[in-house]
Amino acid sequence: MSEKQFYDSPLEEVEPGHTFLDSNELVLNMGPQHPSTHGVLRVILKLDGEKVNGIECVIGYLHRGIEKVAEHRTWAQFAPFVDRLDYTAAVSNSLGYCLAVEKLLSVEVPKRAQYLRVILTELCRLASHQVWLGTHVLDIGAVTPLFYTFRDREDILNVFEKYCGARLTTHAFRIGGCRYDAYAGFYEEVLHICDDLGPKIDEYRDLITGNRIWMQRTKNVGCISAEDCIAYGITGPVLRGSGVDWDLRKKQPYSSYEDFDFEVPLGTAGDTFDRYVVRVEEMRQSIRIIRQATEGLMEGPIIAKVPKVIRPPVGEIYSSIEAPKGELGFFLVSDGGPMPYRLRVRPPSFINLQALEKMATGSLVADVVAIIGTLDIVLGEVDR
Amino acid sequence: MPEVPDGNPPSPTAAQAPATPPVAPKPAPVAWECDLVQQLRSAYGSGIREAATFLNQNYLMVDRAICHNVLLDLYEQWGFTSLTDLTAVHYPKDELPFEIVWILFSMAKNERVRVKARFADGEAVPTVTDRWVGANWMEREVYDMFGVRFPGHPDLRRILMPDEWTGHPLRKDYDPHKQDDEWVRKNLGIESGQ
Numbered sequence: 001m002s003e004k005q006f007y008d009s010p011l012e013e014v015e016p017g018h019t020f021l022d023s024n025e026l027v028l029n030m031g032p033q034h035p036s037t038h039g040v041l042r043v044i045l046k047l048d049g050e051k052v053n054g055i056e057c058v059i060g061y062l063h064r065g066i067e068k069v070a071e072h073r074t075w076a077q078f079a080p081f082v083d084r085l086d087y088t089a090a091v092s093n094s095l096g097y098c099l100a101v102e103k104l105l106s107v108e109v110p111k112r113a114q115y116l117r118v119i120l121t122e123l124c125r126l127a128s129h130q131v132w133l134g135t136h137v138l139d140i141g142a143v144t145p146l147f148y149t150f151r152d153r154e155d156i157l158n159v160f161e162k163y164c165g166a167r168l169t170t171h172a173f174r175i176g177g178c179r180y181d182a183y184a185g186f187y188e189e190v191l192h193i194c195d196d197l198g199p200k201i202d203e204y205r206d207l208i209t210g211n212r213i214w215m216q217r218t219k220n221v222g223c224i225s226a227e228d229c230i231a232y233g234i235t236g237p238v239l240r241g242s243g244v245d246w247d248l249r250k251k252q253p254y255s256s257y258e259d260f261d262f263e264v265p266l267g268t269a270g271d272t273f274d275r276y277v278v279r280v281e282e283m284r285q286s287i288r289i290i291r292q293a294t295e296g297l298m299e300g301p302i303i304a305k306v307p308k309v310i311r312p313p314v315g316e317i318y319s320s321i322e323a324p325k326g327e328l329g330f331f332l333v334s335d336g337g338p339m340p341y342r343l344r345v346r347p348p349s350f351i352n353l354q355a356l357e358k359m360a361t362g363s364l365v366a367d368v369v370a371i372i373g374t375l376d377i378v379l380g381e382v383d384r
Numbered sequence: 385m386p387e388v389p390d391g392n393p394p395s396p397t398a399a400q401a402p403a404t405p406p407v408a409p410k411p412a413p414v415a416w417e418c419d420l421v422q423q424l425r426s427a428y429g430s431g432i433r434e435a436a437t438f439l440n441q442n443y444l445m446v447d448r449a450i451c452h453n454v455l456l457d458l459y460e461q462w463g464f465t466s467l468t469d470l471t472a473v474h475y476p477k478d479e480l481p482f483e484i485v486w487i488l489f490s491m492a493k494n495e496r497v498r499v500k501a502r503f504a505d506g507e508a509v510p511t512v513t514d515r516w517v518g519a520n521w522m523e524r525e526v527y528d529m530f531g532v533r534f535p536g537h538p539d540l541r542r543i544l545m546p547d548e549w550t551g552h553p554l555r556k557d558y559d560p561h562k563q564d565d566e567w568v569r570k571n572l573g574i575e576s577g578q
Contacts, residue, residue, distance in 0.1 A: 059543065060542075063545065065553060067529075067554060068553055069560070071560075072560050104439070106411060231516060233466060233518035244491075252494065313410045313411055315411065316438065316443075318468075320468075331469060342473045342474075344469070344471045346468065346469040351518060351521070351522075354521045358517075
């Protein structure tokens with residue numbers, strides 16, 4: 001019985017058990033303006049009481065046509081635009097784009113620039129994971145960790161600000177290397193962050209990991225198997241949380257990642273708790289990488305010789321990096337001209353978000369919030 | 385200084401001019417030869433139009449009639465179990481203007497391969513959602529941006545643009561300043577979004 005029929009028919013005709021509420025599902029619209037959707041994601045839930053029977057994502061509210069924009073900018077002019085994809089990890093996007101163009105140009109980036117890039121990209125991974133941790137835990141009901149993570153992220157953003165003048169949309173790298181060298185006091189500040197953040201991560205752990213409410217809200221919530229992850233094309237910490245040992249920094253090293261000693265943390269159950277453990281452990285590994293890169297930073301040039309007007313040879317290239325959210329790929333098609341003929345971004349958030357339907361169907365409505373948080377999506381990247 | 389037949393010394397600029405820096409040869413695709421290509425060729429003959437390596441990346445250009453079979457073969461026999469990306473490129477001047485690109489990946493071999501096929505405007509492209517569930521949104525995006533249809537897709541709707549929008553923005557003939565004026569007037573209540 002539909003809602004209209006229900007209200008139109010006289011009360012005595014409505015038999016118990018035949019109201020629109022218990023014969024039909026309730027369709028609830030969540031978002032696009034909702035604090036736990038981390039941006040402008042709209043989710044349509046089909047609910048039977050508290051239980052989610054179906055879920056549909058509506059995206060595109062932040063669509064800016066970045067791929068179309070690329071076709072009308074030169075290769076160098078487009079570089080600042082990629083910062084607007086995943087705006088919590090702008091440095092990673094910048095690295096992904098620059099590496100792709102360099103590969104197409106067959107440019108060798110100087111070693112010092114590669115190390116500088118690693119330091120800044122891993123700092124950026126720390127900042128991105130801190131945003132994720134604070135907001136994810138906030139969604140589930142713990143308010144305090146948000147202030148802790150944002151307090152500690154501030155140190156990293158200060159380094160970015162001193163390095164290139166911007167905190168979020170940094171445009172840190174240029175095609176061929178880095179635009180700026182390390183400023184005076186850079187090493188000390190970066191090493192200070194490394195020393196400081198380890199105990200702070202212990203602090204997050206003490207606040208969150210053993211907490212009974214946290215465990216009950218995350219254990220066995222939003223489970224996804226390794227096979228499903230691969231079928232959906234999921235990458236990044238979500239894939240590793242399901243126990244698949246896959247990290248592009250290890251398997252297809254770029255920008256001198258082969259020089260550094262670090263581990264790839266893995267989960268087993270593929271639930272929200274495991275993904276939390278994986279990301280927090282990744283932060284510790286990032287600190288290890290930053291320390292090695294800072295101590296091993298050699299003297300030398302920071303940018304390769306690249307022509308003023310970049311005209312890559314005719315051809316195509318696909319190049320990808322391990323961004324904080326997963327595999328960020330760029331598929332470039334050049335017709336030999338000064339502008340890309342086609343530029344496709346393979347956004348990790350877009351592809352990971354697709355699995356929300358699989359992960360949240362059958363769970364409780366409160367868990368949907370936890371699952372959106374654990375996928376760690378950024379709508380700027382989903383919608384482009 | 386060496387003697388020259390006409391008695392004039394060679395011009396100093398010519399003698400001292402530094403050798404021109406060696407120009408890096410332009411990268412060009414080279415033929416890709418391996419068991420995989422041989423077996424595919426023996427199975428599909430001239431359906432495999434091109435098998436090449438460009439900047440250490442392998443790609444296959446296949447006939448549109450066999451592209452679905454080739455993708456399934458790569459999945460089942462060669463371990464390319466992941467679909468990294470699916471996208472399209474528009475070449476409006478060509479007879480078959482839409483190039484669909486499937487980027488496949490094998491975790492076991494740590495190897496990527498790009499499969500490409502050309503399609504005419506309005507022609508149906510076989511869906512791969514039967515093999516990779518993750519292709520669902522990727523195909524929707526290609527439909528949204530290029531107007532390429534994938535019959536057999538479970539839910540082929542626009543994904544990033546509004547549902548009622550007319551036109552497909554990533555086609556080359558779609559001007560970057562173009563918009564669906566009627567949609568903008570009706571839904572935003574303004575004359576122009578520009």
